[in-house]
Amino acid sequence: MNKPVYLDYAATTPVDPSVAEEMVKYLTPDGVFGNPASRSHAYGWQSEAAVESARRQVAELINADPREIVWTSGATESDNLAIKGAVAGHDNPHIVTSVIEHKAVLDTCKWLEQHGVEVTWLTPGPDGRIRPEQVSEALRDNTVLVSLMLVNNELGCVTDVAGIGRMLRERGVLFHVDAAQAAGKMPVDVSALSVDLVSLSGHKVYGPKGVGALYVRRSPDVRIEAQIHGGGHERGMRSGTLPTHQIVGMGKAFAMARDRLESEMAHLEELRASFLQGLSDLDGVTLNGSSEFRVPGIINLAFEGVEAESLMLGLRGLAVSSGSACASATIEPSFVLRGIGLSDELAHRALRFSFGRFSTAEDAAFAASQIVDVVSRLRAVR
Structure with missing residues (x-):
């Protein structure tokens, strides 16, 4: 059949054959299989170098500094880390999002709502787009974060993230954007978009499943609290042994997406x-x-x-x-x-x-x- x-x-997306070929080099005994956190021998140094090279490749696709890329298990974890991490430690925080976000954002915001966080749910127009004036009208004195996707995963429509971002930057409100469906499909420039936190996925860009990243703006520093603890990896924002082969695959996929x-x-x-x-x-x-x-x-x-x-x-x-x-x-x-x-x-x-x-x-x-x-x-x- x-x-x-x-x-x-x-x-x-299927993994691009060139990506799969690259990933295999980081799995077997004759390849680079060490733990990137092992700093006492060459196996760890080689893996760490591969991870940092991939970090640069992901950063280059979205015009970011490599130090602003935090590895995660995928966009779902990135969404959770960005949203929960941003509101943690705030008294009576308020979030603005929309009713057509990905479930990773919707369910995270609903969970926070059940635990005392105020959430405003915006409704898009028939074209599926949230407009800057809607966001502006929803802001309060205690608004900590706005979370909106760049490209809707069911409709393919593109939100005016740049317009919203400029307005939020003037108001001093953090802006998280799920760009899982945008990266590699359209130009994504975190500077031009005026965003603070951006979720990315490997498997939407011809890379492997089980790996993603969160862009966290450094200038000025955006502070988020870790949601996974156990070793202080990724500058304290996300603990866990890094899957070198998956990260290398995501880096290769993002480099190819940039070129093509x-x-x-x-x-x-x-x-x-x-x-x-x-x-x-x-x-x-x-x-x-x-x-x-x-x-x-x-x-x-x-x-x-x-x-x-x-x-x-x-x-x-x-x-x-x-x-x-x-x-x-x-x-x-x-x-x-x-x-x-x-x-x-x-x-x-x-x-x-x-x-x-x-x-x-x-x-x-x-x-x-x-x-x-x-x-x-x-x-x-x-």
């Missing part, structure tokens, strides 16, 4: 245009989220008169999703789609298609053809 065409790159950014964005734009053109003769198709402020690789579509679950079952030749992988176990309609004002009925008709580095023009044409056939067939038997 042939594998279905993979159109779920927003959930995870323009060409990959152009590639994805071409695939997007081809895919949507292939659906142009199909009536009753609605694009969810902004058509202007977005990354090219994520497309969320609702199909009139067709349930998303039925459509997915019919699309046996495609691997797609009805929303975020973190919420795929539920049959509830997407909270993101409801968050931008869609009714449950409309939200139940939406699918997310996400293209990536290894997607081809043939994949886009095949996907469009399959969708037209299956949607037409399902509508005919209503």
